[in-house]
Amino acid sequence: MARPRAIESRRAITLILFAAFALSLAGVDWSDGVFRPRGVGAIADTLGALFRPDLSPDLLRTAAAAAWQTLVYAVAGLTVALLIAIPLGVVASGTIARSRLGAVTQIGSARAVLAFFRAIHELVWALLLVAAIGLSPMAAVLALGIPYGGILGRIYSELLQDVPQAPLDALRRSGASEWRVFLFGRLPMALPDMVSYTFYRLECGIRSAAVLGWVGLGGLGFQVQIALEDLAYSRVWTFLWVLVVMVVLVDLWSSQVRRRLAP
Amino acid sequence: MLRVNSALSSSEASVTATAVPAVRFDGASLRYGPTTVLAPLEFAVERGTRVAVIGPSGAGKTTLLRLIAGAAAPSTGSVELLGRDVASLRPGRELARLVGMIAQQFDLVPNLSVLHNVLAGRLGEWGFGRSLLSLVWPSDQRLAFDALERVGVTHLAHQRAARLSGGEQQRVAIARVLVQRPTVVLADEPVASLDPARAREVVRLLTDVTEEQGETLVASIHSIDLAREFFDRIVGLRNGVVQFDVPAFSIRDRMLEELYEIEGLRSEV
Numbered sequence: 023m024a025r026p027r028a029i030e031s032r033r034a035i036t037l038i039l040f041a042a043f044a045l046s047l048a049g050v051d052w053s054d055g056v057f058r059p060r061g062v063g064a065i066a067d068t069l070g071a072l073f074r075p076d077l078s079p080d081l082l083r084t085a086a087a088a089a090w091q092t093l094v095y096a097v098a099g100l101t102v103a104l105l106i107a108i109p110l111g112v113v114a115s116g117t118i119a120r121s122r123l124g125a126v127t128q129i130g131s132a133r134a135v136l137a138f139f140r141a142i143h144e145l146v147w148a149l150l151l152v153a154a155i156g157l158s159p160m161a162a163v164l165a166l167g168i169p170y171g172g173i174l175g176r177i178y179s180e181l182l183q184d185v186p187q188a189p190l191d192a193l194r195r196s197g198a199s200e201w202r203v204f205l206f207g208r209l210p211m212a213l214p215d216m217v218s219y220t221f222y223r224l225e226c227g228i229r230s231a232a233v234l235g236w237v238g239l240g241g242l243g244f245q246v247q248i249a250l251e252d253l254a255y256s257r258v259w260t261f262l263w264v265l266v267v268m269v270v271l272v273d274l275w276s277s278q279v280r281r282r283l284a285p
Numbered sequence: 286m287l288r289v290n291s292a293l294s295s296s297e298a299s300v301t302a303t304a305v306p307a308v309r310f311d312g313a314s315l316r317y318g319p320t321t322v323l324a325p326l327e328f329a330v331e332r333g334t335r336v337a338v339i340g341p342s343g344a345g346k347t348t349l350l351r352l353i354a355g356a357a358a359p360s361t362g363s364v365e366l367l368g369r370d371v372a373s374l375r376p377g378r379e380l381a382r383l384v385g386m387i388a389q390q391f392d393l394v395p396n397l398s399v400l401h402n403v404l405a406g407r408l409g410e411w412g413f414g415r416s417l418l419s420l421v422w423p424s425d426q427r428l429a430f431d432a433l434e435r436v437g438v439t440h441l442a443h444q445r446a447a448r449l450s451g452g453e454q455q456r457v458a459i460a461r462v463l464v465q466r467p468t469v470v471l472a473d474e475p476v477a478s479l480d481p482a483r484a485r486e487v488v489r490l491l492t493d494v495t496e497e498q499g500e501t502l503v504a505s506i507h508s509i510d511l512a513r514e515f516f517d518r519i520v521g522l523r524n525g526v527v528q529f530d531v532p533a534f535s536i537r538d539r540m541l542e543e544l545y546e547i548e549g550l551r552s553e554v
Contacts, residue, residue, distance in 0.1 A: 188388065189393060189394045189395070192386070192388065192392045192393070192405075192458075192461075193405055193408060195354065195356075195380075195381065195384075195385065195386050196385060196405055196406045196407075196409055196461065196462075196465050197377050197378045197381025197382070197408060197409015197465070198377075198405065198408035198409060198416075199377055199408075199413075201416075202408045202411070202416045203408075205416055205417060205420060206394060206401065206408060206416070206420070207394050210394055210396045210397045210401075211394060211396055213396065214396065283396075
């Protein structure tokens with residue numbers, strides 16, 4: 023019996039990929055070792071410090087200040103992201119358009135802008151903005167806010183489109199225009215998912231804000247960078263643990279809010 | 286074919302000649318390609334009456350309601366609400382003042398409170414600013430609470446709609462139509478998902494409140510007992526054709542047997 027073509031070609035592709043992987047192994051120069059000299063030692067040092075973070079009061083004070091700065095960047099960045107994502111996401115959903123043509127135009131143009139915002143990574147935005155604005159908190163906040171606005175706006179537009187239609191039709195039958203259908207139907211139905219995704223993005227924002235330290239914008243990332251240069255792994259882990267704690271706290275907060283929003 | 290339109294002709298005689306029917310089908314039909322969903326229909330419903338549409342699945346009951354609601358356009362003929370062609374009415378406020386609808390279920394916005402769901406019936410009347418404000422500080426609360434009281438679920442006003450049972454949800458849907466105050470209320474299988482006891486209560490409520498408000502009710506319904514007990518008139522629909530249209534008290538078992546007969550089994554009956 024003949025197998026469907028799709029399955030045949032999928033097997034062929036799997037085979038080719040395995041072959042490519044096997045061939046690529048031959049390309050590695052094994053004689054010299056995979057790690058650089060003392061590289062294994064560095065890994066051992068790094069992991070060894072994992073459970074021996076430096077907990078001296080001075081360093082903890084530094085860590086707390088850096089964490090606060092990172093949190094402020096993340097929250098302010100997400101605020102900017104919301105200012106971009108809410109209006110553009112609503113327009114990109116095409117749900118408030120009065121005509122089909124209007125909907126197509128709105129979806130197309132708003133999506134293009136959102137795609138431009140998120141196609142460029144926050145670190146690249148940071149480099150561009152530091153060049154333009156200088157090493158100021160404004161650069162950090164915008165560097166986070168612009169790409170995150172692009173991501174959130176895209177997700178919002180999809181969540182607003184994918185709500186159950188029956189309640190919306192009922193609202194239309196009671197005489198509501200599309201804007202009112204949006205306010206009393208779409209938005210309430212999409213809101214729990216929108217909030218939940220926004221919290222997830224806040225979590226990501228804290229990680230991203232930390233990394234912004236590498237371009238000189240301060241915060242936890244900056245401290246990690248200094249500690250790494252000093253090869254002080256236990257200090258590195260102090261800052262990384264603080265980052266982990268912050269992310270876990272945001273996660274707890276978000277599940278609290280989600281429970282309250284659940285229908 | 287049984288005495289088609291007998292109820293209509295007898296009742297028309299008692300009404301003054303100037304009375305405009307709430308709903309009138311003037312040769313309205315609906316076809317999708319070669320399939321006739323509803324054959325050309327002459328049919329009128331006087332204001333303030335309650336009409337039950339019964340018939341086997343796929344008979345065209347929902348189509349009949351959709352034509353009245355303006356949700357579908359007739360392939361031939363026209364449908365009038367209070368003498369105005371439905372096709373000429375603008376969707377939105379104008380249509381909402383004439384016709385309101387209660388569906389089988391899944392009709393409420395699950396994450397909004399019952400109060401907000403009821404107030405949604407006012408959306409056709411409110412401007413944008415008032416609608417926006419009402420999400421936080423609901424307008425016309427008096428009206429909504431009156432409606433909730435009449436359907437007996439005032440205590441649920443601040444619950445989310447998703448937390449309600451099926452029967453409670455239908456009560457809220459009725460309250461929403463009450464604040465909308467259309468001339469004609471349509472109900473498409475309003476109790477299909479409820480158990481018999483609750484179904485009876487909801488149908489009783491639906492017919493009572495529409496009667497109190499002087500509204501006209503057209504409902505498709507599966508239960509013949511409920512149709513007999515609570516409605517003035519019963520229309521039997523089969524394969525898109527009206528088989529009978531009689532006062533509820535004069536319906537006979539023979540008519541129902543013919544209406545629900547399964548094709549191919551005819552000879553055995």
